Amino acid sequence: MNNEAPTALILGGTGRTGSLLADQLAQRGITPRTAARSGADVRFDWDDPATHADAVAGVDRLYLVTPTLRVSYAGQVAAFLDLAEAAGVRHVTYLSVYNADQAPAGIDIAAVEAGLASRHGITHSVLRPAWVMQNFADDHLPVIDGVITAPSAGGREAFVDAADIAAAAAETLLAPETHAGATYSLTGPQALTFQDIADTIAFVSGRPVTYSDIDQEAWINGALAAGVPADFAVMMRWLTGAIVAGNGATPTGDIEKVTGRPATTFREFAERTAHAWTSEAK
Numbered sequence: 001m002n003n004e005a006p007t008a009l010i011l012g013g014t015g016r017t018g019s020l021l022a023d024q025l026a027q028r029g030i031t032p033r034t035a036a037r038s039g040a041d042v043r044f045d046w047d048d049p050a051t052h053a054d055a056v057a058g059v060d061r062l063y064l065v066t067p068t069l070r071v072s073y074a075g076q077v078a079a080f081l082d083l084a085e086a087a088g089v090r091h092v093t094y095l096s097v098y099n100a101d102q103a104p105a106g107i108d109i110a111a112v113e114a115g116l117a118s119r120h121g122i123t124h125s126v127l128r129p130a131w132v133m134q135n136f137a138d139d140h141l142p143v144i145d146g147v148i149t150a151p152s153a154g155g156r157e158a159f160v161d162a163a164d165i166a167a168a169a170a171e172t173l174l175a176p177e178t179h180a181g182a183t184y185s186l187t188g189p190q191a192l193t194f195q196d197i198a199d200t201i202a203f204v205s206g207r208p209v210t211y212s213d214i215d216q217e218a219w220i221n222g223a224l225a226a227g228v229p230a231d232f233a234v235m236m237r238w239l240t241g242a243i244v245a246g247n248g249a250t251p252t253g254d255i256e257k258v259t260g261r262p263a264t265t266f267r268e269f270a271e272r273t274a275h276a277w278t279s280e281a282k
Helices: 018-027 049-056 074-087 109-117 133-137 162-174 194-205 216-225 230-244 254-259 266-272
Strands: 007-011 031-036 061-064 091-095 123-129 147-150 183-186 210-213
Touching (some): 007 018, 018 031, 049 074, 061 162, 074 109, 091 162, 109 123, 123 162, 147 194, 162 183, 194 210, 194 266
Parallel strands (some): 007 031, 007 061, 091 123, 123 183, 147 210
């Protein structure tokens, strides 16, 4: 690697972890190059290979975020990594998913992990985050009319702060040799129910917030009706099914292992983000 002027390409550079990661790398001596379809340093579109070469030019490390709302993309990713490796990329940090090795057939998460492991010209690190806390403050799992609606059957999840994911990613990109070949399961410090989440949001916002435990298939059908691609239903069924079955993420301690500081609690995140629920009624 060129240690004099390292440059990191950050795919999903305008997203929840990418934008935070760019700031952290810039503060610590690595030049970040954010990439997205719009609003980033360079334009990058998975479906437009003409945007790929310029994105990786002069880059020696990569934050890999695969296409969103899809389950089949291993071929696209492999072709891009061929290009990136030829252009001089020598380390990839891949934003995967918690328990990626247990993903159902037809979801390419594990295939991308295996593809990275098979490459001998680059090192890699894999980040497997749990459900992200920011889901409750944006359009993923919003509080609507004072209600959070999602299937869980009372199951728990160790929700993780996107800022902690970005911090862990930064460490792997700053010291690739230290984290080469590592897989980190990134979680918050507590396994919480959705009711716990609703109670915490209510407390910090000063507004009533309740939780509605909807039937899993009804929830998925509602998402599909709202425009989520039909083939993504298998992903939604897997992710929610783990919580429903009682196999949601459990605290791992990997955030502290990688960053040297404890993972953010949901209460800390909620207090920091209270404006998302108090700025206007939802």
